[in-house]
Every structure is written in C-alpha cells, then in structure tokens.
Amino acid sequence: MQTRVHLIVEGLVQxxxxxxxxxxxxxxxxLSGYVRNRxxxxxxxxxxxxxxxxxxxxxxxxxxxxGASVIDVKVERQSDSPAATKGDPAGFEIR
Numbered sequence: 001m002q003t004r005v006h007l008i009v010e011g012l013v014q015x016x017x018x019x020x021x022x023x024x025x026x027x028x029x030x031l032s033g034y035v036r037n038r039x040x041x042x043x044x045x046x047x048x049x050x051x052x053x054x055x056x057x058x059x060x061x062x063x064x065x066x067g068a069s070v071i072d073v074k075v076e077r078q079s080d081s082p083a084a085t086k087g088d089p090a091g092f093e094i095r
Contacts, residue, residue: 005054005078007045008038009061011071018043019094021065022057026092029053036095047092 009018014037022035022045031049038044047057064070 001051002048003051003054003078004033004046004048005058006076007047007058007061008074008076009043009045009064009070009072010041010074011064012067012069013043013064014041016067017065018068021068022061023092023094025060026057029056031057032090032092034093034095 019035019037022043026033026035026045026047029049031047031053033045033047035043035045045057045061047054058073058075062070062073
C-alpha cells in the first residue's frame, strides 16, 4: 500500500544542496513526489511510497548532506488512503 508523507525541514537547509540530496535519496528509495525551498528558509517534501522507504527518507532528512544543519523535521500529514495518493506525480522532482 502506498502512503504519502508531508515534511517540513527546518535549519540551515537552503544553499547547501539539500534538495539534491533529498531527490537522490528519494529516487534511490523508489519514492515519488517533490522537494522545494520555502520562503521562510525551510524545505518542504511531499513523498509517496512504501512505509518502510518513507521512514528511511525521514531518517535521511534528519541528517541531510554535508554542510546542512537540520534542526527539526516536522511530519505534517500522513495518508494511507489509496484515493489520497491517486494522481500523485510519477518520479521525484525538485521544484
């Protein structure tokens, strides 16, 4: 069953290759979705995939790439509903 998770990552996460790190990690875990910078300096991630793979993505975002300093990863929303994940983008993109 596919699950969707929405994350907000706070700290020094812009200008340090964080989005590229998340994209590479998500693709290696066969997740779909996107990562983007937010105006307040945080990074937003929406990812869909198997629960175990999403857990691995969350663990990776808590560390981030070299140069990043993650203060907090907020899991804002999670859905197991097949209807909720229908129409999610294929692949993983940087916005």
